[in-house]
Amino acid sequence: MANTRTRFAPSPTGFMHVGGVRTALFAWLIAKHSNGQFILRIEDTDKVREVEGSEDHIMKSLEFLNLKWDEGPDIGGPCMLYRQSERLDLYKEWAEKLVQSGRAYTDPYKKEELEELRELAKKNKKPFLFRDHRPEAMPMWDGKKTLRFKSNPKSYTWKDEVLGKLSTGPEVIDDFIIMKSDGYPTYNFAHIVDDYLMKITHIVRSQEFISSTPKFLNLYEALEIEHPLFVTLPPVMGPDGKKKLSKRDGAKGILDYGREGYMPEALINFLATLGWNDGSTKEIFNINELIASFDIQRINRAGAKFDEQRLMWLNGHYIRELSLDDLFEKVQDYWPQSATSFENDYKKKVLGLVQERLKYFTELPQLTNFFFEELPTDKTLIENNKFLKDYQKDELINLLGQVKLSLESSDFSVEDLTTRLNQLLETTNKKPGELFSLIRIVTTWAPASPALADSLAVFGKDKTLHKLSKAITDL
């Protein structure tokens, strides 16, 4: 087998959502698994739909996941140019070949004429085929008019590396446009020429291209070139699990997930197992394990839903595996506003307490804000607490008074706080559910917080005592 070369060939027509990135990842993994090359090619042949900044977004998305391309428009490579708009001469040259061999002809129809023919076919409930209307006289192609491929309709059976044997009849093959009137090639033509010239061995793309594969096969034949292996990926489904994920249903870009605090490692792990598995019960794969075990034969056929729940679990897993210092580095832009004036040491202690409950970084403020600011007194937290709801105000104040008295002589180490809290259980004759709940609530005024002694130790003596005093007055 030749040196494996795969490509990711997006068109710069807007921001790329996670489904596109999944295609890129699979192509990248196939290349890297065989020690081959991964090529980035920009298919910018549609000047009308082109959106400024798309190419940048595509590159940033891949870079975020650390999917490096070996050849591409920014770094070049043996094929020189990796933007289709820069390769127009090549397409013209190849189109000329087809014209000369009688396999391409100038399309004489006006847009309205075609519309009419289509309408007519629809009226007669017959499928429209352009080849039924091939012009008698074929005008010379001057490189500026629309050029159509003269197809040779026939049945095809071909092999897809994922889907296996696929076949269709001649009715799906028609004369299609290969060069547009603006001088640009269509995707249908350009990608075939480029894949050949760039020595691509595997075409990795998703299922929407299955139905056009027969006409590609027809074109490969006319061009007298061999086609690469077809690797058809199952679709990525949206939240309803039925339709393909799309921007309209709120599909996000990979950089959006990055901004929300999802780690590249988690996203890669998630995307890789969306339509692929290694056959074992292994769920967690780092990038090297993926490269080593990725196998085209184990790509699934059925569509897989993009399930954010699962992504969240994976991200939480990767966050927990991080060292505190590494995590601290990564979350530095995600602290609540109120944390700005605090020392790094203090923030690090807080982070240590919430690391195991963090699922993604933008959750950080709601998990930690009470360590940096005083949340408003919320008596419903006490009224709705199953242990505290029947207590009289006086009792609560009395308990807090005892707590304050004991903690005044604590050194606020976790050990000493734990000892004193346990002693208080005995002296007050209360259950942990009652006493600890009360202290936790009045020192944080948050619905949830880390373990009590740990939290108080981070607060420190002054703040804790202040909070207790304030609670005694406020209640």
Place this chain on the structure above:
RNA sequence: GGUCCUGUCGUCUAGUGGUUUAGGAUAUCUGGUUCUCAUCCAGAAGAUCGCGGGUUCGAAUCCCGCCAGGAUCACCA
């Protein structure tokens, strides 16, 4: 409508004729970890393997039919 693809717990999936009373993960629920949330541990519930025929001693696995969902039929990729 034509053509093609797909169909196993809610979700991601294992399974390619017989250690399958269909396994794992996630999500959900319960219990434990001196309070909450989370982690971790233990456990529960959850799939008549899309449906109906057939082949076979035996089928999620092979064959046929049907159904459902999806993709595609552009001077878009």
